[in-house]
Amino acid sequence: MEIIARASSRTSSSCKLIITSIVCRRIVSTSGLHRYLMLNLKPTGTSRPGNMLNNTFLSKTTSYGHSKVSFTPLSTAATGTKEHVDELVKKNKVVVFMKGDPDAPRCGFSNAVVQILRMHGVTYDSHNVLEDENLRQGLFYFCCGALGIKEYSNWPTIPQVYVDGQFIGGCDILLQMHQSGEIIEELKKAGIRSALLDQALEEERKNMDSKKSE
Amino acid sequence: MSEYNREYIADKLRKELDATYITVDDLSDGCGAKFQALIVSPKFESKSLLERHRMVNSILAEEMKSIHAFTQKTLTPEQWKKQKPQS
Structure with missing residues (x-):
């Protein structure tokens, strides 16, 4: 990111702005993802997820809204x-x-x-x-x-x-x-x-x- | 490309249908996917044409998958006797 930012700083300042905003958003989104995971995934096992055989460490517990996909037969x-x-x-x-x-x-x-x-x-x-x-x-x-x-x-x-x-x-x-x-x-x-x-x-x-x- | 030749098909049909007379011609120029068969069997007695053909088709069900065209004539020995002098 730094390299790109540096390279783009040569081209224009507006571009630089965009890139910094992307970097910021990335940080925000990472923490957002973390929060999302914490909220939506409930730990059920004891070992680390990667070590679990069937990987049931995390299971989804919440659903979003009531969107229903219907398939026309x-x-x-x-x-x-x-x-x-x-x-x-x-x-x-x-x-x-x-x-x-x-x-x-x-x-x-x-x-x-x-x-x-x-x-x-x-x-x-x-x-x-x-x-x-x-x-x-x-x-x-x-x-x-x-x-x-x-x-x-x-x-x-x-x-x-x-x-x-x-x-x-x-x-x-x-x-x-x-x-x-x-x-x-x-x-x-x-x-x-x-x-x-x-x-x-x-x-x-x-x-x-x-x-x-x- | 089919792995079946006319002898194989004739043998199988003869065995399954107790055919008294059978000819199988390969019309495919060697690729083995086009056959013409004349089958004379007492098992065809009192069977409709459709039933006879179905008998043959079911015997060759597996082979049919790779055979592109299969023409058949199915006669009872009696019908065959009648037809013989004409041909």
């Missing part, structure tokens, strides 16, 4: 919680969790799901997990209970397709259901008529007509 606002996903999957008859958007899928498997649903003329909600790490991995499970979509359905991969709030499968299952025609039944259960069914009927009718005309 994040769980209500957080994505990827069970409640949140429950809500999402019930918002529409068909809900897809995928990488990217239907217009620009960012993964071949997600793309396949989009293509299949498009073929069947299904309108659906899609959620891009790449935009929500909480939804994808349940990143903040510890603080707000976000499970992530994989935990939610106990399914290790994305995309995930839900019909009527029920998980029906990922890309493989949807593809196989598409190939076997099972998907048409599944959609029917949810009250959705597959566009492929209409197409097939249309073709059949045409075939019948052409046969008739022959």
Whole structure:
């Protein structure tokens, strides 16, 4: 302090003033701290604080005022919680969790799901997990209970397709259901008529007509 | 980088599912994180597609953590017999 004060004395007297006031305040604050410690910390042990095993020599006994810190529970606002996903999957008859958007899928498997649903003329909600790490991995499970979509359905991969709030499968299952025609039944259960069914009927009718005309 | 190769995965699945036929293809160009499997097992009998896939997923739960993509076809021996002549 002395050195700084001496050095600054060369520059200006006002600076010197500030420094002396800092030094003074420091002394005041040290005694203030001492008083604070005496007032707020109650000695409870016999040995010196540094030598105590659990250092319980000093324990805080007073609290200041009534300031209360309140934490807004994040769980209500957080994505990827069970409640949140429950809500999402019930918002529409068909809900897809995928990488990217239907217009620009960012993964071949997600793309396949989009293509299949498009073929069947299904309108659906899609959620891009790449935009929500909480939804994808349940990143903040510890603080707000976000499970992530994989935990939610106990399914290790994305995309995930839900019909009527029920998980029906990922890309493989949807593809196989598409190939076997099972998907048409599944959609029917949810009250959705597959566009492929209409197409097939249309073709059949045409075939019948052409046969008739022959 | 995954430490699993296709033989390991095929062996594990064959053992756990008493698979009568199994093929596992590594589509990852050697990094071991992308597989395609065809599994034929009597244990799939009277199980829905989702249940079958869940069986396989639970067997490979630990491995799945480092496998990036796993495509599977799960058939019962009967289904396999029907499908065979076509392919």
